[in-house]
Amino acid sequence: MSIKLRLALLLGLLLLVFVFCLLALRTLERRQFEEALTSARRDDAKLLGNWIDLRAASLRRFADDASAWPQLATFASAPDGTPDWAARHLDPLLPRHGLDALWLARADGTVIHHAALPGFAASSLPVPAPALATGELAASDAADRGYFHLSPAGLLEIRCVRLDVSTPSSVWLFAGRLWDLTYLARLGDLTDSAAELAPPDASAIADALGETSPDPDVPAPIVVLRPLAGWDGEPVQNLRLLKNAPDISFRIEADRLKTRVFLLFGLCLIASLAVSLHQWVLRPLGWITDSLARHDTAPIQPLLRAHTELTRVARLIVSSFEHREELRREVAERRHAEAELQRTLEERARLGRDLHDGVIQSIYAAGLGLAAARKKLATDPTATERHLTQVADVLNDTIRDVRDFITGLEPETLRDDSFAHTVTRLFNAMNASGAASADLALDETLASRFPVPLRTELLLLIREAISNALRHGQARHVSIRLAPDPDEPDLARLEIVDDGSGFDPATSRRGRGLDNLAARASAQGADFHLDSAPGRGTRLAFAFPLPPSDEAG
Structure with a gap:
């Protein structure tokens, strides 16, 4: 294999290594960016969970306070109840605590009292009747429970708590808060995203999570899904937050510029190396080869005038030619004498x-x-x-x-x-x-x-x-x-x-x-x-x- 071919293969290998490094750098930057987006999704999901937990905490506090209210326990223990007392004392609690509906019911499903804000028409219990009829709620170990219920008026966040009454049958308080467009808009403002309720089916979840951007350099929107579980633990709705990815166009442009500069530098380096090898190595070696093949010092005259490492080789060639000519004359003279x-x-x-x-x-x-x-x-x-x-x-x-x-x-x-x-x-x-x-x-x-x-x-x-x-x-x-x-x-x-x-x-x-x-x-x-x-x-x-x-x- 000739030196020229070896050097060409070496330059090709350097170019491949350079391209590989460039692609590796590009892949590493993309991976880092994807990790940053994943971290942002986790942070947004955590933030969303915190807001939901905060809203649920206020509902839980109301239920806990109500369960410790003696007058409410006395009202619930009465055989027929006192409707006037409930209208005077329970109904005003709805706007004061941000509630949309309230129910008092026995374990057998009998509704003792129902109150709702104007425009909320749901009067049935936000819990399946068989659960109350079979004593499922009464047999629950939990003193309170939170879940979501899909009513004709919309999605309700329910908190139920068992009251401490003296009756043989237990009495439960159900407090509900409606997740309407106003609340979703407020939640979107708090999380800097667009909040919406989505069906709980798997295809909708896959479409939401698989959403991509047509431009590979522009990240896809951040999608956060939070399942909202019902009484049976199965999701009745999904809360979806759609948030634009951080504006990284300046960073992408900077990466592109950096890539171009790196690419230009690499190409210039390889081109300079190729020209230098041709000018300082391959070309003088070609002169030396021609000189040795022709047995003439004319091809290496430029090399003799230069002051490089190969100049010494050229001088040795000239000296060898002179010695060979002297030897040829001596051989001819000796042969003639012989x-x-x-x-x-x-x-x-x-x-x-x-x-x-x-x-x-x-x-x-x-x-x-x-x-x-x-x-x-x-x-x-x-x-x-x-x-x-x-x-x-x-x-x-x-x-x-x-x-x-x-x-x-x-x-x-x-x-x-x-x-x-x-x-x-x-x-x-x-x-x-x-x-x-x-x-x-x-x-x-x-x-x-x-x-x-x-x-x-x-x-x-x-x-x-x-x-x-x-x-x-x-x-x-x-x-x-x-x-x-x-x-x-x-x-x-x-x-x-x-x-x-x-x-x-x-x-x-x-x-x-x-x-x-x-x-x-x-x-x-x-x-x-x-x-x-x-x-x-x-x-x-x-x-x-x-x-x-x-x-x-």
Whole structure:
């Protein structure tokens, strides 16, 4: 993975982290706001409960005071009661204590007295008749009880209390207060909300609590529901307070501004980081890459003029290029020197082979001729003269060969004579004593296809082979053949066979002559094969590739 791709992934990761932090901050702020709204709902519900309890407390105090009133107990204990006393003493209590209706009743459901403010027409007890008839109210452990009753005139808040009377049947006082629009408006003013009565069904409650705002940034109204339980404990109505959420538009706008500033800052930071990385890291790395790929210091020139951490790297690259150029020159000079040395060594080896296979063999042949002339000096002067003439010819040829080796020219005999005649003269010179015979089968047409340097090499090979056969093998017959290879038309085969003593190639010490033969064959791209055994003579075989006809000498 390239550095550019890694940096791009890093910037992308930073952007994702930034967006995640932004969303997390936004979510945290919304959660805090929702918690604040929840706390406000709890406070409003608590405040509403306090106001309701306060209203119920005044009703409870009236009921408690009435239950401790002896005259009321005396009135309730009378068999038929005294209506005039109730009209004079009970009815005026209604406006004085903010009551809308009042009932006195026995446990059997008999109403002793009923009083109500003008406009309130309900006269029946605000309690189910079966409860009184079955003695449910009388059997209640509570001395007083509060509940709500839905009457034709509206919702009544009832407080009932048992009076301490001397009659066998208990007497109960019911005090009621109407929850009319006036009271609801007053309650709304006290709680800074809109108060209303709602049906007790569950769907209405769910609709009220599930009310949301169409704008996600604008909070939904605060809804507080207070169930108003009846005689049986089941809600007969729900008091619902609908209150606008606190005006937080300024806070929302401030949060939006803060979010925009944070977003702009993050984007600017990431963009600045991206530009800085490109300008100070990726771009110089690109220059360095181009310089290394092109092996040129031109791309890193701006980096050399700058003064950054990568300037040192650029200078090291320039230094490495200079050292590499020096090393390249040194390697070239060393290779040239090695090539010159190799050529010198090869030339020395060639001269050594030429001297060994040419001059030394000729001198050795001259020595043999002189030895033969010495033996016949006293008995056969004519033969002695002939041997001396041959020795003189050999020495003259040797002098020419030495001169040719010095001047680098091929032997003159190959330019003047045919290949077969040259080989014949060579064998006669080597066989100065005349003890051996030769069988020559040389294809002159084939030999003419070889260039003069190759014919010279063939002549040197033949000279070395004849010398080895006569000197070391004491051969009496030597066969020399040059012909095309019958199996490979592009090859020429040279075979030299003698009937000398032979030797074992695996165990005998190889002399320089055999090494020279192998080296000369290898230099010409020829295959060399040696076949010899003690008492069976020696066979030397060479397979030379034929040059194209236009290269013939």
